[in-house]
Structure formats: structure tokens, C-alpha cells
Amino acid sequence: MICLVDNTQILKGILEGCILKLIDDSPVYGYELALKLQEYHLDVSEGSIYPVLLRLQKKKLISGKMKKSASGPNRKYYYLTKEGKKYLKQFKFSWKNIKKSVDGLMDGGSDDED
Structure with missing residues (x-):
């Protein structure tokens, strides 16, 4: 199946929440974030991640x-702040509501694709 939808545009709006969730799971540095995603x-390039981190x-x-790295130069590890934890909680709530609404719309409409 050929994908005509630009997933990067869809992901752009939710990338902050995804990054915050990964940082909340454990402190990470930029390249590691790309691998975890x-x-x-x-698939998000490092070049897209660093502006979001900033x-x-x-x-x-x-x-x-x-922090010192066992292999190579020092790395900047990112941690969630108290405000970040609050924001992530709000993001998860909003995401669940939006996802539920969009799923209902997509699943409830006519299915022309099958």
C-alpha cells in the first residue's frame, strides 16, 4: 500500500508529548531520543528533535x-521538571480525548478504502 499521507505533519503536533514521555521514563540525550522514537x-531525525528540546x-x-560519556564527548541528558510532569499529564489527557474522537470519526464513517 502506498502511503499518501505525510506522517511528519501529523507527528509534528504530538512530538513534544512523545519526547516528554520518553524523558519521563528515563533521562536521555538527543541521539538516544531519536533511537527510542x-x-x-x-522516524524523527535528530535535526527535528533538538529544536523541540530547546x-x-x-x-x-x-x-x-x-554528563561524561564512556564513549566520546560529554552528553547532555534531559530530565523532566515539575512543570514538565504536569504538562505531560495534561498532554496524556488531551491525547486520549482527541484519539477517542478521531477514532470514533474514522471508525464510524463509511469505509471506502476496503
């Missing part, structure tokens, strides 16, 4: 801390 079949830091939802 790929594990969920969310935006999240400016909003004070995450903080960064440099």
Missing part, C-alpha cells in the same frame, strides 16, 4: 545536565 516506528527547555518543561 524509532523503536516505536516514529523549545521544551525554554518552557521550563525539561532541564539539561551534561
